[in-house]
Amino acid sequence: MAAPDSQLFKSKTLFWLIALGLAATIGMAVTSVLLDDAKYSVTSGTNSFSKSAIGHGAIADLLEKNGFEILKSQANTDSKLLGSKTSLFLLEPQAIKSIEDHINTLTYYSPTLLVLPKRRGVPNPGKPGWILTSNLLNLKTPEKIANYVTSETEIIRPDENIANWQNTYDLPGAPKINDIQLIKNDKLDPVIWNEHGILLGKYTAEDKDYGDWPIWILSDPDLLQNHGLGDGWNLDFTLQMVSDVTASADTIVIDEIIHGFTMDPSLARAMFSQPFIYATIASLLAVLVFMFATTRRFGAALRQEKSIRDSKAIFLNNTARIFRLAEREREALIKLIDDGGLQVAETLRAPDNIGQASLIDWLDARSHARGCSLSYSTIRIRAQNVPVDDPDQRGRIVIIAQQFHEWRHTILSGSVTNSEPASEEEKK
Incomplete structure (x- = not known):
């Protein structure tokens, strides 16, 4: 699993900060030697x-x-x-x-x-x-x-x-x-x-x-x-x-x-006298660049955070998406659970390059630590066990989808409630 981007500044912002520093150093050196x-x-x-x-x-x-x-x-x-x-x-x-x-x-x-x-x-x-x-x-x-x-x-x-x-x-x-x-x-x-x-x-x-x-x-x-x-x-x-x-x-x-x-x-007085005036100007400009970099308009794009509270509209849209996949509701539900599990794992900073079986165990441990009534594996097994020829298949799928929605909401919004050790990222 790819680690999320933790770079504080965009490359262009870093370039200007470094350029200002070099310009100040060169200006001070030239002034000190030649003037x-x-x-x-x-x-x-x-x-x-x-x-x-x-x-x-x-x-x-x-x-x-x-x-x-x-x-x-x-x-x-x-x-x-x-x-x-x-x-x-x-x-x-x-x-x-x-x-x-x-x-x-x-x-x-x-x-x-x-x-x-x-x-x-x-x-x-x-x-x-x-x-x-x-x-x-x-x-x-x-x-x-x-x-x-x-x-x-x-x-x-x-x-x-x-x-x-x-x-x-x-x-x-x-x-x-x-x-x-x-x-x-x-x-x-x-x-x-x-x-x-x-x-x-x-x-x-x-x-x-x-x-x-x-x-x-x-x-x-x-x-x-x-x-x-x-x-x-x-x-x-x-x-x-x-x-x-x-x-x-x-x-x-x-x-x-x-x-x-x-x-x-x-x-x-020294700050605004030669040769230190160059360092002073560069510092002021660097502060301006830093201020601009921390705003939405001028800075690096904010990382898309997964919403902790999914709205009811999102749940309904996901359910409608399942129904639109005619005669493939069960497969679509399993795929939705798998994709949703990956998103939760990424949000909670699961270890990189973790296999599917280990990922399920990791999510179950997090579910238990955060007080979820159902584990991730339980919900996934229930989705896999929905009979294909069951006349009430859609009703079962809606119930399991709702259970997954509640599990996802709980695990993302809850806190560690028992002795299960938190992950390194949670400790941070």
């Missing part, structure tokens, strides 16, 4: 998202290729600094009061590289992410930021060319920087310097409120900005400086809150 951050890919400022001349995108990418984990933090930076294997980069912060408090909090947690600002770029409206030109900041701006972490700082820009560079890295070359910007502060240990001032200095706070971690202050950002990183010995000095700051750390946290880039973690 930059949608919000910050066109910034032209002095931040790690920027690919402009005064940006720091190049050094961030380079360090990531060199094995560092780069976190461009836009929220909860302090929580990312917990642990001994992180370093903090503050690349050209803004000179505002809230940033001062923010910097003083972050420098408590990790070794820090503070890069002072020097220029402000003018964005190019015709080329997003580019600048038309850049202007030098007033010296008071980098001086104010340096004083966030130490005091009595002076920033200078010597007019003369500087040749007598010194460094603790034993590098034979010199930084190549135009309009050099230097810092003067007796609290700094010089790392790269000349007779005019310090390009890179190390500051260790005596005040324990600042923590025990040193702070390296780079006075001129041109050393590692996109436009200057590849000039002369700049890259060599930059890599040595990074090695000093990071020591054994393998994670660099670049704080972007200092540039106004803030993004509080939000699952709802």
Whole structure:
């Protein structure tokens, strides 16, 4: 006996569900690989998202290729600094009061590289992410930021060319920087310097409120900005400086809150941002497909269930069908009982490939378990034993047909009423 179709969806519905899933996966993969951050890919400022001349995108990418984990933090930076294997980069912060408090909090947690600002770029409206030109900041701006972490700082820009560079890295070359910007502060240990001032200095706070971690202050950002990183010995000095700051750390946290880039973690926002927007759309469409699939109009055709309650009209039609088969009433009744028994067995989930004798025994067991007054075999034997030459043959056939009808109604609508074990399907 063929098992009833238990497939939840039609093939077409399954095809669309699978297609939506694949489309979402491919969309997320393509977006993640080929597209930059949608919000910050066109910034032209002095931040790690920027690919402009005064940006720091190049050094961030380079360090990531060199094995560092780069976190461009836009929220909860302090929580990312917990642990001994992180370093903090503050690349050209803004000179505002809230940033001062923010910097003083972050420098408590990790070794820090503070890069002072020097220029402000003018964005190019015709080329997003580019600048038309850049202007030098007033010296008071980098001086104010340096004083966030130490005091009595002076920033200078010597007019003369500087040749007598010194460094603790034993590098034979010199930084190549135009309009050099230097810092003067007796609290700094010089790392790269000349007779005019310090390009890179190390500051260790005596005040324990600042923590025990040193702070390296780079006075001129041109050393590692996109436009200057590849000039002369700049890259060599930059890599040595990074090695000093990071020591054994393998994670660099670049704080972007200092540039106004803030993004509080939000699952709802992430769902509608690239690349997750594709998965969100696909999920919504899949829900719609599922809803349509569960309706009569759009879903798979409902399986034709055998009615538990046969109407009186059906019984009368079956009896009339027997009478229309002239002189073959008994054979027709037996065939009706056999066909009806198969339908009952299918409805009650009889075992597959069961033989006729075993099927009769199975139906008898179910009849007894469900409280039928007559067994299936009894009704079938009575139909077989109706005499062919009996003048009251039709009356007997009608009675047996009615008995079969009542048996069928009882076995389909009744429940297990004795200790006869139910079938596996009934247990389910």
